[in-house]
Amino acid sequence: MTTPKYPQVRVTLTGTDGNAFAVLGAVNVALKRAGIDKIERDAFFAEATAGNYDHLLQTAMRWVEVA
Numbered sequence: 270m271t272t273p274k275y276p277q278v279r280v281t282l283t284g285t286d287g288n289a290f291a292v293l294g295a296v297n298v299a300l301k302r303a304g305i306d307k308i309e310r311d312a313f314f315a316e317a318t319a320g321n322y323d324h325l326l327q328t329a330m331r332w333v334e335v336a
Contacts, residue, residue, distance in 0.1 A: 271331075278303045278333040282326075289325055293317060296329050 280299045285291035293314065300310050317328040329335055 273330065273334055274332045275300065275303065275305065276334050278305070279336060280329065280333050281336045282329070283336070287322070289322055292325055292329060296333055299333060 278299050280295050282292060282295060285295060296313065296317070297310055300313065313328070313332050317325045320328075326335075
């Protein structure tokens with residue numbers, strides 16, 4: 270397993286099963302709280318929404334520490 274882009278940002282996705290909007294929101298809020306700028310958050314959003322739900326989850330795990 271590889272280290273996420275922002276390993277200091279931890280996101281708990283329990284309870285978001287099947288809800289892409291909840292996953293996107295949780296990661297965005299966590300990135301924002303960590304001081305990650307809007308350009309980077311927009312890049313996450315663009316990458317995460319470029320595929321299906323599995324792609325979204327894989328992207329989240331590449332960007333942040335997912336619990």
